[in-house]
Amino acid sequence: MNINITNRATSEFLDWLTVHGANVIFVPFGYGSTPERFFDNDLIVAKELRENMKNANRLSVIDVEYKPEEILSVFRFFDILIGMRSHPIIFSIMMGVPTIAIIYDTKNSRVTEKGKTRNCFRISTSDLNIDTLKIIASIAPKFLSPKGGR
Secondary structure (H helix, E strand, O other), X not given: OOHHHHHHHHHHHHHHHHHOOOOEEEOOOOOOOOHHHHHHOHHHHHHHHHHXXXXXXXXEEOXXXXXXXXHHHHHHHOOOEEEOOHHHHXXXXXXXXXXXXXXXXXXHHHHOOEOOEOOEEEEEHHHOOXXXXXXXXXXXXXXXXXXXXX
């Protein structure tokens, strides 16, 4: 997976979402990192995404490390989650939030296997580009049920 291409496509997609009225919140799940593994620190990734966005001021970032149960409680306010890390995908599914899971490894693939989850749309990183993301964002609400009972 080419991180630079992925981040550019993601930044462009976040801009597109904000132009279409979405409130975008970046929820980090990885905080520890080394210089060689910058992608393990989601705050570094958020900073890079912001630097590549035209509407960077419309991207909110949770920049405090909360306990898992505190972060889980935030998920009930989401209309949809677009995630790549396993734990946000799991939290989203647990809270009944419609989920677009970006699959980059077998762990995420297994978590989101058809029949195991409802309200989850999967996309492989090999298919990840701005046009695919726009199509998914446009059609996903028709196929993913809105969360209920929260």
